[in-house]
Amino acid sequence: MRAESPSGRPSVRLRSRTLPLAAALTALTMVVSGCGGQGGDSADGVVELRFSWWGSDERHAMTQEVIELFEEQNPGIKIVGEYTDWASYWDKLATTTAAGDAPDIITQEERYLREYAERGALLDLSQLDGLDLSKIDPLVAESGDLDGATYGVATGVNAYAILADPQAFADAGVDMPDDDTWTWDDYVKIAAEISEKSNGEIVGTQAMGYNETGFAIFARQHGESLYTEDGKLGFSKKTLEKWFQYTVDLLESGAQPGASESVEIEAGGPDQSVLATNKGAMAHFWTNQLGAISASSGREIELLRYPGETEHERTGMYFKPAMYYSISAGTEHPEEAAKFVDFLLNSEEAAAILLADRGLPANVEVRESIVDALPEADRRSAEFLAEIEGTIVDGNPPPPIGAGQVVDIIKRINDDLMFGRLTPAEAADRFIKEVEDATKAS
Amino acid sequence: MSALLQRRPVTSGSPPSAAPATPPQPKPRRWAPRKLRETLTAYGFLLPWFIGLFCITLGPILASLYFSFTDYSLIGEPSWVGLDNYRRILDDERLHTSMKVTFIYVFVSVPLQLALALALALVLDRGVRGLSIYRSVYYLPSLLGGSVAIAILWRQIFGANGLINQILGFFGIQGEGWVSHPDYALGTLVVLNVWTFGAPMVIFLAGLRQIPTMYYEAAAVDGAGPVRRFFTITIPLLTPIIFFNLVLQMINAFQTFTQAFIVSGGTGGPSDSTLFYTLYLYQKGFGAFDMGYASAMAWLLLMIIGGFTAVNFIASKYWVFYGD
Amino acid sequence: MVTKTTATATGQKKARNERIRRLLIHAGLVAFGVVMLYPLLWMLSSSFKPTEEIFRDPSLIPSTFMPGNYTEGWTALQHPFHHYLLNSAIVVAGAIIGNLLGCSMAAYAFARLEFFGKKLFFAIMLMTIMLPIHVVIVPQYILFAKLDWINTFYPLIVPKLLATDGFFVFLMVQFIRGLPRDLDEAARIDGCGHVRIFLQVILPLSMPALATTAIFTFIWTWNDFFSQLIFLTDPNMYTVPVALRTFVDSTSQTSWGPLFAMSIVALGPVFGFFLAGQRYLVRGIATTGIK
Secondary structure, three states, X not given: OOOOOOOOOOOHHHHHHHHXXXXXXXXXXXXHHHHOOOOOOOOOOOEEEEEEEEOOHHHHHHHHHHHHHHHHHOOOEEEEEEEEOXXXXXXXXXXXXXXXXXXXXXXXXXXXXXXXXXXXXXXXXXXXOOOOOOOXXXXXXXXXXXXXXXXXXXXXXXXXXXXXXXXXXXXXOOOOOOOOOOOHHHHHHHHHHHHHHOOOOOEEEOOOOOOHHHHHHHHHHOOOEEEOOOOOEEOOHHHHHHHHHHHHHHHHOOOOOOHHHHHHHHHHOHHXXXXXXXXXXXEEEEHHHHHHHHHHHOOOOEEEOOOOOOOOOOOOOOEEEOOEEEEEOOOOOHHHHHHHHHHHHHOHHHHHHHOOXXXXXXXXXXXXXXXXXXXXXXXXXXXXXXXXXXXXXXXXXXXXXXXXXXXXXXXXHHHHHHOOOOOHHHHHHHHHHHHHHHHOOO | OHHHHHOOHHHHOOXXXXXXXXXXXXXXXXXXXXXXXHHHHHHHHHHHHHHHHHHHXXXXXXXXXXXXXXXXXXXXXXXXXXXXXXXXXHOOHHHHHHHHHHHHHHHHHHHHHHHHHHHHHXXXXXXXXXXXXXXXXXXXXXXXXXXXXXXXXXXXXXXXXXXXXXXXXXXXXXXXXXXXXXXXXXXXXXXXXXXXXXXXXHHHHHHHHHOOHHHHHHHHHOOOOHHHHHHHHHHHHHHHHHHHHHHHHHHHHHOOOHHXXXXXXXXXXXXXXXXXXXXXXXXXXXXXXXXXXXXXXXXXXXXXXXXXXXXXXXXXXXXXXXXO | OOOOOOOOOOHHHHHXXXXXXXXXXXXXXXXXXXXXXXXXXXXHHHHOOOXXXXXXXXXXXXXXXXXXXXXXXXXXXXXXXXXXXXXXXXXXXXXXXXXXXXXXXXXXXXXXXXXXXXXXXXXXXXXXXXXXXXXXXXXXXXXXXXXXXXXXXXXXXXXXXXOOOHHHHHHHHHHHHHOOHHHHHHHHHOOOOHHHHHHHHHHHHOHHHHHHHHHHHHHHHHHOOHHHHHHOOXXXXXXXXXXXXXXXXXXXXXXXXXXXXXXXXXXXXXXXXXXXXXXXXXXXXXXXXXX
């Protein structure tokens, strides 16, 4: 017992004193080891796989249900879920991957997929038997490809769009725009009108400069792109400057909340968006966020096409994979992992549980099968996606390594722009410089 | 009693360490066998700590030192780049911003927090009725810790339409969105830190409780009034604890992460106004997969904190009194 | 503080002044307390609101009273919430025992013994708490993975037993150094060795320090999110802070109502422990009656 000093000549009294210590230590060891006996390989021939994702309790419950269904049909495989919130998810994944202890099946996101793929942390899914990728929507089918290998397969599709609250429009006495033809100037004008007519009770729109996706669409409308196929910047400074100018216009006309209020709203996420709190008429979000925002707002929120789709050279909206499923390069059971991913992708039973939780299913046949079962808001986003599908020109190339930092970069620059610390031209210069630094192949 | 009192720094005017211990005890300094035995005894007491140091703590620390000389993406293997990471620190503007933010934070919030904690500990120690209720209530904010609720709460209080502005509006003042304005956001985090003064307060209270009552009794017998007793007994005997709180709160403040991360959503915004050093380090390590650079930043931070701590220790010789 | 003044004749006026003074002190303390309590009240009220109302209506009184958040939060996750409470309790109990044992032993050596390398070791001990966790977490993970400790409570408990938390070692060193040396000198004259002095003189006198250590260990371990997130992988092993985070989805809808409800539940044990533990922040020497 360490509690006893080596110099001690234990007297009877002393021993009785150390006894509780010893007991406590033993108890401690027992408690620790008693509860620590899990994990590792099971001896009875059952393959245990770890599957990680991020999200909130609803997603955990649904996913757990799918896991149980899969285990029922595949008695030899046991799936252990690992889940947490978005930010912690990436900390944990980076740590476990660095230690060579990554989960077998990893949920990935566009911004980080290349980061992991290019450094050899993921398996090429196209090489795995038992994983059928043939039914995936062609608009996103190649989004997880890199150098001819498929490192991630889209869980579902999504589009970045304008969410609008018809009741807010009505309250302000402004007509809803025709989203087939509206231009960027229309957007700014309508938003300003809403703020003005409602005496600031309702703001026209939420700040749009915090997400680089909005600019990606804008660039595509101009025949450019945020990133090129080979991971370079694919837009001109002029286009970006024009994009930032719209934010300044929105601010000056009172069409969007002031700078510091915008910072607050942005930090609050979709739950505290101007739509969710009934304080605004429009906001830019992903189509799969419609359900959450409708629920928080208590109103029927509608989806609108991005402004400027018919204004410039071409349309800019695109389908983005909501997430990707990928398999760790370090997995000991690639076959079983592939089987599980196949189940998630191609099983109608699984889709009947998950519905549009991970975007509208990427497998077009599966998508058909669940459309009718979708909750109201998700059904409307499904219809919206079907509507715009015909106008989409092509997919967007996957972002390069380092793209995960671009969110932070654009947030910072947008802050500076709104607080008047940068002009649109300076903001454009800085964005180009910082993104180039961040995505420089390291 | 008064013999004991005579050895007190407070009445004799000299620090206790300077006063000889009980007279008949010869100083064992030069008696080698005794010293050897004491060293062995000490190592015995330190055995768990040694095991912890060599088996658990030291390895990762040295590993991070090694990473600081490498290009390490976390996912790939580290590759040696010598002093490159340290050189990059020199002209990284965001790092300089983060250092400025951190220094302002440390030198404003630590003194404020400690002063508040000490003041309340002293008030509460004066036998106020309902002491335990007050103590508990004051400690509550500290219990919330890094809860995500803090972020929302802070926006509810310091936001553009928050509590503070509602109160200001009552007086006809139009307030800013404090938590989200680059000029004030850091200030709200200082307030947040001061507001969680519970931990140092409890340590102060425990320290006050440990001052032997016999000193006060003896001083009372000698006719010392409450003010004199406060300055000659309470404060000097509390100095080890004041010192502890100062050193530790400073170390903690330099490493502030959670609050800034939660309140700014991990960005350190608006406009980098709450970009704390460790937050930037985290962004580099886990956001940009540049763990080599993050490790170099960590070791620079260690040297800075170590420097300040060393200064604290050297200065402590002049104002901290120990009972030994 | 006990005032044994010789107040007698002019006593009445003095007593009234004293009453007013006390009243003022209490008024100040209560007002301050309200400021301190506001966050808790806000959380409590939010925990009874429907999720959508939390951000639309910031008032402290819920328009509809929804105790359903509690039942929903308790059962919303894979395991009922008490499962996570139990996991946390095990980790916390282990951490407290570990810190009390490991740190007090190391502190005694640093505070009372002269030995070779003392200053160096002390500096190293302080140094270990100066590095941000983010740069040591990966090597730590690798180390614990080698020991096969990932997804067990070992990485959260064993290091405490091995006094790796320099904060508490330093805390106890300061407290022990604050104790008059006469007491253990006297014990030494009576023939006590260091072990007995440590166990029978120093530890009983350090009750406030030990209580402080226990309280802080409880709170900080109970709230510690990052290391528990990293070292526990199976949801079966999740502790309270990790479980709470699984209500959050910053990209979609967070279950704020249940999250606040369970946050309040999670606050219960810490607060309870604090209330119980602070009773041991007693006057050390006065109550032990040495001499």
